[in-house]
Amino acid sequence: MKSRNHFHTIIIGGGPAGLACAALLAENGVDALVLERSSRIGRKVCAGGVTWSGLARHLPAELIEKSFTRQHIRSALQKTVISSENPIISTVNRENLGRWMAEKASQAGATIITNTQVRAVTEKEVYTTSSRFTYDFLVGADGSNSLVRRFLKIPTTLMGAGIQYQVPGNFAEMIWHLDPKQFATGYAWIFPHGNWASVGIYAKRADMPPGKLKEKLHLWMSKHGMKRKGLQAQAATINFDYRGYRFGNRFLAGDAAGLASGLTGEGIYPAVFSGETVARTIIDPALNDLKFLRLLKKHRRHSRLLDICGINNHLAGLILESLVGALRMKIIRFNALEMGE
Numbered sequence: 001m002k003s004r005n006h007f008h009t010i011i012i013g014g015g016p017a018g019l020a021c022a023a024l025l026a027e028n029g030v031d032a033l034v035l036e037r038s039s040r041i042g043r044k045v046c047a048g049g050v051t052w053s054g055l056a057r058h059l060p061a062e063l064i065e066k067s068f069t070r071q072h073i074r075s076a077l078q079k080t081v082i083s084s085e086n087p088i089i090s091t092v093n094r095e096n097l098g099r100w101m102a103e104k105a106s107q108a109g110a111t112i113i114t115n116t117q118v119r120a121v122t123e124k125e126v127y128t129t130s131s132r133f134t135y136d137f138l139v140g141a142d143g144s145n146s147l148v149r150r151f152l153k154i155p156t157t158l159m160g161a162g163i164q165y166q167v168p169g170n171f172a173e174m175i176w177h178l179d180p181k182q183f184a185t186g187y188a189w190i191f192p193h194g195n196w197a198s199v200g201i202y203a204k205r206a207d208m209p210p211g212k213l214k215e216k217l218h219l220w221m222s223k224h225g226m227k228r229k230g231l232q233a234q235a236a237t238i239n240f241d242y243r244g245y246r247f248g249n250r251f252l253a254g255d256a257a258g259l260a261s262g263l264t265g266e267g268i269y270p271a272v273f274s275g276e277t278v279a280r281t282i283i284d285p286a287l288n289d290l291k292f293l294r295l296l297k298k299h300r301r302h303s304r305l306l307d308i309c310g311i312n313n314h315l316a317g318l319i320l321e322s323l324v325g326a327l328r329m330k331i332i333r334f335n336a337l338e339m340g341e
Contacts, residue, residue: 005133007032007111007136009021009025009136009138010032010033010139011032012121012138012141014035014036015255015271016097016098016271016275017141017254017278018034018141019104020101020271020275021141021253025110025279026105030282032111033111034111034112035116035128035133036113036115036116037116037117038114038115040114041112042095042096042101045235046094047091048065048092048094049090049174051088051335051339052086054273055268055269055272057086059092063092064091065092066194067089067090069085069088070088071089072175073175074177075178075320076179076180076321077321078321082328089174091198097268116131117129118142126138136249137282139253140253141252143239143255144156144159144239144256145237146239152250154243158240159205159239159241160202160204160240161208161235161236162201162202162236162237163200163201163213163214163235164199164200164234164235165200165221165226165231166197167198174191175190177189178320178323180309181313182219184204184310185204185207185310185316186201186202186208186213187201187202188217199217201214202238205237238260238262240299242259246278251281253278254267254271259274262303262306263337266339270295299339302337
C-alpha cells in the first residue's frame with residue numbers, strides 16, 4: 001500500500017511552471033504533489049504581461065485586465081507605434097492567474113500544499129518544516145533561487161534584475177523605452193492594468209547593479225511626471241542561465257531552469273510551457289518535443305543578442321536603434337522578440 005507521504009512526482013513551487021506541470025500530470029493519472037512556500041498562490045513581483053503568441057489567447061477573458069493591439073516603442077532617437085489585429089500583449093493579475101491555474105490542477109487531482117517551506121531535498125526525499133515526503137520524480141519549479149537547482153549543483157551566473165512600482169491611475173498606452181545610455185542592455189516600461197500600471201525597469205544584472213537600476217528608474221519616472229510618494233519599490237531577479245531541464249528523474253522548469261528571456265525578461269509563457277514539457281516527459285520519457293526545441297532556439301537567440309549588446313553602449317545603441325527601425329518599417333514583427341510562437 002502506498003504511503004501517504006509518497007508521491008509519484010513532487011513539484012517544488014506553485015507558480016505557473018509548477019501548476020502547469022501538476023495539472024497535466026494529474027490529468028494523465030499521475031499522483032502529483034505541489035509544495036508552495038507562500039500562504040497564497042500566485043503572488044510574485046511581475047509586470048504581468050502575456051503575449052498573444054504565447055499565453056494570452058489561451059486564457060479566459062475574465063483573467064485579462066487590459067489588452068493592447070498597439071505597442072509604443074521609444075529609443076534615444078526614435079518613437080514608433082506598432083499595431084496588430086490581435087492584442088500584441090495583455091496584462092494579467094498574477095494572483096488571479098495563480099488561483100485559476102491552481103484550481104485547474106486541483107480539479108484534475110493534484111495535491112497542493114501551501115505555506116510549506118522546503119528545507120532540503122535528497123536523492124529520494126523532500127523535507128519541509130513539518131513533514132517528509134518521498135518521490136519517484138522531482139520537479140524544481142521554485143524560481144530563480146531554486147533549491148532543486150542547487151541540489152543538482154547547477155550554477156547560475158546569467159541573471160536579470162527588475163524593479164517596479166505599482167502606480168495608481170488609468171494608463172492608456174503600453175510603453176517600452178530602450179536606451180543603452182540610460183538602461184544599459186535593458187529597458188523601462190509602462191504596463192497598464194485595471195486602475196494602475198506596472199512602471200519599471202529591467203536589465204542584465206552584470207551590466208547594471210540594482211542600486212543604479214533603481215536610480216535610473218526614479219529619474220525616468222520623474223521625467224514622465226510620475227510621483228513615488230507612498231509607493232513601495234518591488235524587485236525580483238530573473239534567471240536566464242539555461243543548462244538543461246532533465247537530470248535523470250529530476251527536472252527543472254521555468255525560472256528554476258533559466259528559461260526566462262534574458263533580453264526581454266518574458267517569463268510567464270516559458271514557465272507554463274516548460275512545466276507542461278516536463279510533465280509530458282515524465283509521462284513519456286522518449287518524448288522529443290519539437291515545440292520546446294523551438295522555444296530553446298528563441299532563448300539562445302535572445303541570449304546571443306544580449307551578449308552582443310553588452311560589449312559596449314555604443315554597439316548596443318546601434319543594434320537597438322536598428323531593431324526599433326526594423327519594427328517601425330515592418331521589416332520584422334514584434335513577435336520575433338517574443339518567446340511564444
